[in-house]
Amino acid sequence: xxxxIKRVPGIVYVLVALIMGFGWFIPGFFTVSNFLSVIRQxxxxxxxxxxxxxxxxxxxxxxxLGGVMSLAxxxxxxxxxxxxSIMAAILVGMATxxxxxxxxxxxxxxxxxxxxxxxxxxxxxxEGLALVISGGxxxxxxxxxxxxxxxxxxxxxPIPFWIAVMAFLIVHFILRDTQLGVSIYxxxxxxxxxSLSGVDVRRCKLQIYLIGGILAGVAGxxxxxxxxxxxxxxxxxxxxxxxxxxxxxxxxxxxxxxxVVGTMVGAAIISIMRNGLNMLGLPTPWQMTxxxxxxxxxxxxxxxxxxx
Amino acid sequence: xxxxxxxMHQITKQFPGVLALDKVDFDLYPGEVHILLGENGAGKSTxxxxxxxxxxxxxxxxxxxxxxxxxxxxxxxxxxxxxxxxQEFTLIPYLTVAQNIFLAREPLRWGxxxxxxxxxxxxxxxxxxxxxxxxxxxxxxxxxxxxxQQQLVEVAxxxxxxxxxxxxxxxxxxxxxxxxxxxFGIIHNLKSRGVxxxxxxxxxxxxxxxxxxxTVLRDGRSVGTYNVADVDIxxxxxxxxxxxxxEKADRRSLPNAPEALRVSHLHRxxxxxxxxxxxxxxxxxxxxxxxxxxxxxxxxAIFGIDPFDSGEIVLLGKRLVATNPSLSIRLGLGxxxxxxxxxxxxxxxxxxxxxxxxxxxxxFPSFILDFRKERxxxxxxxxxxxxxxPNIFRQVGFLSGGNQQKVVLAKWLxxxxxxxxxxxxxxxIDVGAKAxxxxxxxxxxxxxxAILMISSDLPEIVSMSDRVYVMREGTIVKELEGEDINQExxxxxxxxxxxxx
Ligand SMILES: Nc1ncnc2c1ncn2[C@@H]1O[C@H](COP(=O)(O)OP(=O)(O)OP(=O)(O)O)[C@@H](O)[C@H]1O
Ligand SMILES: [Mg+2]
Numbered sequence: 001x002x003x004x005i006k007r008v009p010g011i012v013y014v015l016v017a018l019i020m021g022f023g024w025f026i027p028g029f030f031t032v033s034n035f036l037s038v039i040r041q042x043x044x045x046x047x048x049x050x051x052x053x054x055x056x057x058x059x060x061x062x063x064x065l066g067g068v069m070s071l072a073x074x075x076x077x078x079x080x081x082x083x084x085s086i087m088a089a090i091l092v093g094m095a096t097x098x099x100x101x102x103x104x105x106x107x108x109x110x111x112x113x114x115x116x117x118x119x120x121x122x123x124x125x126x127e128g129l130a131l132v133i134s135g136g137x138x139x140x141x142x143x144x145x146x147x148x149x150x151x152x153x154x155x156x157x158p159i160p161f162w163i164a165v166m167a168f169l170i171v172h173f174i175l176r177d178t179q180l181g182v183s184i185y186x187x188x189x190x191x192x193x194x195s196l197s198g199v200d201v202r203r204c205k206l207q208i209y210l211i212g213g214i215l216a217g218v219a220g221x222x223x224x225x226x227x228x229x230x231x232x233x234x235x236x237x238x239x240x241x242x243x244x245x246x247x248x249x250x251x252x253x254x255x256x257x258x259x260v261v262g263t264m265v266g267a268a269i270i271s272i273m274r275n276g277l278n279m280l281g282l283p284t285p286w287q288m289t290x291x292x293x294x295x296x297x298x299x300x301x302x303x304x305x306x307x308x
Numbered sequence: 309x310x311x312x313x314x315x316m317h318q319i320t321k322q323f324p325g326v327l328a329l330d331k332v333d334f335d336l337y338p339g340e341v342h343i344l345l346g347e348n349g350a351g352k353s354t355x356x357x358x359x360x361x362x363x364x365x366x367x368x369x370x371x372x373x374x375x376x377x378x379x380x381x382x383x384x385x386x387x388x389x390x391x392x393x394x395q396e397f398t399l400i401p402y403l404t405v406a407q408n409i410f411l412a413r414e415p416l417r418w419g420x421x422x423x424x425x426x427x428x429x430x431x432x433x434x435x436x437x438x439x440x441x442x443x444x445x446x447x448x449x450x451x452x453x454x455x456x457q458q459q460l461v462e463v464a465x466x467x468x469x470x471x472x473x474x475x476x477x478x479x480x481x482x483x484x485x486x487x488x489x490x491x492f493g494i495i496h497n498l499k500s501r502g503v504x505x506x507x508x509x510x511x512x513x514x515x516x517x518x519x520x521x522x523t524v525l526r527d528g529r530s531v532g533t534y535n536v537a538d539v540d541i542x543x544x545x546x547x548x549x550x551x552x553x554x555e556k557a558d559r560r561s562l563p564n565a566p567e568a569l570r571v572s573h574l575h576r577x578x579x580x581x582x583x584x585x586x587x588x589x590x591x592x593x594x595x596x597x598x599x600x601x602x603x604x605x606x607x608x609a610i611f612g613i614d615p616f617d618s619g620e621i622v623l624l625g626k627r628l629v630a631t632n633p634s635l636s637i638r639l640g641l642g643x644x645x646x647x648x649x650x651x652x653x654x655x656x657x658x659x660x661x662x663x664x665x666x667x668x669x670x671x672f673p674s675f676i677l678d679f680r681k682e683r684x685x686x687x688x689x690x691x692x693x694x695x696x697x698p699n700i701f702r703q704v705g706f707l708s709g710g711n712q713q714k715v716v717l718a719k720w721l722x723x724x725x726x727x728x729x730x731x732x733x734x735x736x737i738d739v740g741a742k743a744x745x746x747x748x749x750x751x752x753x754x755x756x757x758a759i760l761m762i763s764s765d766l767p768e769i770v771s772m773s774d775r776v777y778v779m780r781e782g783t784i785v786k787e788l789e790g791e792d793i794n795q796e797x798x799x800x801x802x803x804x805x806x807x808x809x
Contacts, residue, residue: 177424179414179422179423180422182411183412186403186412190400190401193397197411198383
């Protein structure tokens with residue numbers, strides 16, 4: 001954890017440099033409306049990234065987050081179209097995501113199968129079910145009351161931002177102040193040793209992926225509200241951006257150290273990157289290329305640092 | 309007599325291909341230190357793991373305080389008042405000392421399940437470390453501590469449980485004499501409080517120092533339990549190994565042999581200063597000194613793991629002002645590292661691969677493996693070093709601690725380097741095997757290999773070395789030859805006596 005705190009300033013410089021750089025080159029980057037739009041987009045990524053970080057800290061990985069996001073959004077959207085109340089629809093959408101997370105956790109913890117394999121499968125299950133439930137098309141057009149969640153403001157700040165802050169505070173609290181938090185670091189640091197010390201490794205893993213499901217659910221619902229449309233592949237790719245945010249934020253894939261403070265900065269970097277490259281008019285394939293290079297670069301940097 | 313706090317009857321444990329425990333009986337009384345001896349792979353750690361909830365025995369009964377119990381996991385062991393310091397490290401590298409001490413038993417805030425009270429976590433850890441006289445900051449991250457400090461943290465962790473049965477599996481293997489004294493003080497204190505201690509060690513002199521009773525295991529069977537007062541060390545060795553172990557010291561003097569390694573004026577800021585030494589072909593040179601005197605640091609600098617600021621190394625005629633490990637290996641230098649647990653082995657790979665890993669390019673310069681040759685080499689070292697494994701295809705992680713160490717040793721011997729640096733070559737290795745390792749080293753020397761041997765085991769230094777350098781505070785303070793090589797003289801220079809004369 002100390003290592004992560006030491007590293008945070010480093011990436012904060014990157015973040016500031018990025019903002020200054022884009023601001024210099026792109027007219028309209030430093031406008032309030034652009035700023036607010038980055039915050040709205042970045043907040044969704046921030047929420048999913050929290051889930052990705054939990055898995056990576058325990059030396060696992062969660063590839064199912066994007067698929068589960070799509071699923072939660074589509075379930076909520078379809079139910080609202082059927083005339084369900086907003087509350088009930090959101091609750092069922094969240095419950096679906098939670099159940100998906102729980103199932104993932106059960107298989108990983110109970111059967112001892114590698115998280116990579118299980119979550120890869122669950123990614124497919126999530127996307128598949130989202131397509132089935134939506135009939136393959138996006139589910140557009142919701143009531144104003146629902147759209148507030150993704151587009152509204154509270155104290156002049158976009159509501160998704162407040163949701164992300166809440167999620168961050170909760171996960172940060174879990175990691176710092178609960179036995180689960182210590183167990184996550186312990187399992188990531190040395191699973192056998194943790195188990196011999198009496199840590200309930202299975203329960204810890206179950207909880208990690210359960211919380212991941214909940215966070216994906218929140219992100220999926222907010223995304224649907226922001227877009228005013230639930231798309232069956234709306235969450236696609238978020239799992240990778242979330243991993244990128246985690247790694248850029250100083251939590252190595254080998255687990256055991258790091259934390260969500262860095263992940264939040266990482267999520268900001270990725271979001272601003274996307275926004276800036278978009279405004280520069282760079283086509284999506286090039287954006288992917290550049291973001292991929294950033295991920296490799298930050299992993300390489302981490303490796304170089306720890307090998308010294 | 310008081311009632312035994314622990315009785316184990318007819319404990320049997322079978323692993324694939326190995327009968328690790330065969331109807332073993334063992335008991336422990338409050339306030340006694342019961343020592344468990346046996347060769348590498350005899351089953352000592354396995355017996356203790358059945359108590360700690362890491363393995364369940366196939367058959368047999370365990371009775372704690374007169375009640376028969378089944379111990380299925382570490383939590384249940386803790387609840388019964390059983391605490392263990394494992395032979396392998398069980399600390400979590402990136403957690404703090406305090407988090408490690410209380411792992412899975414954190415003090416709770418407001419008594420709420422799952423909420424850690426961090427203030428009390430650090431306060432309680434500080435208190436525990438203080439009562440044990442261990443000067444480690446509870447807030448420091450474990451991976452930043454040295455090996456000995458980590459071991460002391462393991463001790464603190466085990467003691468924080470207020471256990472009535474404390475198991476120590478080779479606790480002193482990584483400690484210096486001073487820290488061992490400290491540990492023995494702690495053990496005496498525990499005894500007076502009625503704690504029963506089970507103590508495993510390969511350092512036989514410790515039997516007399518702290519033991520009350522001793523049980524010897526051989527090939528998974530108990531060959532007897534004795535009062536320490538009634539047996540002598542030679543009897544114990546015979547019981548352990550099943551034969552007599554003879555070590556004959558013979559010292560050679562080779563002042564005219566060509567120099568294999570020369571280190572001149574080596575300097576590394578704050579660590580080493582003005583180190584000068586020579587090792588000749590065919591010589592075994594001992595490097596003695598207290599823990600922390602810079603011996604390991606010197607080895608690392610010579611091999612090229614750590615850089616040095618000034619000075620020069622001449623290795624087999626090549627003059628070097630900077631080194632790195634791959635260059636060193638290519639030029640014919642090998643280093644058996646001190647910290648074998650983390651540096652030496654690929655635990656999930658078979659014995660065979662681990663033995664040949666460091667010499668693949670030498671053995672197969674065309675990059676095409678010859679499995680028959682690879683097997684032959686692995687089999688030869690398994691036989692020569694008497695590595696207890698059912699076959700060379702067994703994963704190294706399944707071998708006993710001492711046998712894992714022998715595999716690391718085999719790995720470096722297989723490189724056939726012409727200059728070898730051994731850092732504590734026989735730590736954690738049983739008496740019988742120790743004699744074989746010594747013989748093997750002597751054979752290598754006879755073939756012209758130059759050996760620099762770091763050891764904290766003074767009898768080993770005295771019996772093995774042709775010449776001895778004594779290190780203190782980062783530099784070599786004395787070179788000893790012939791009759792001058794004896795324990796008293798070495799200790800004297802290592803502690804800084806005889807200075808200013
Ligand atoms: N998990 C395991 N799977 C398979 N075999 C094992 C396992 N653990 C131990 N063994 C085998 O059981 C035997 C006893 O091992 P154990 O670790 O108890 O030895 P030990 O007496 O502690 O030796 P040392 O002094 O080297 O630590 C060895 O042959 C070892 O290879
Ligand atoms: Mg052992």
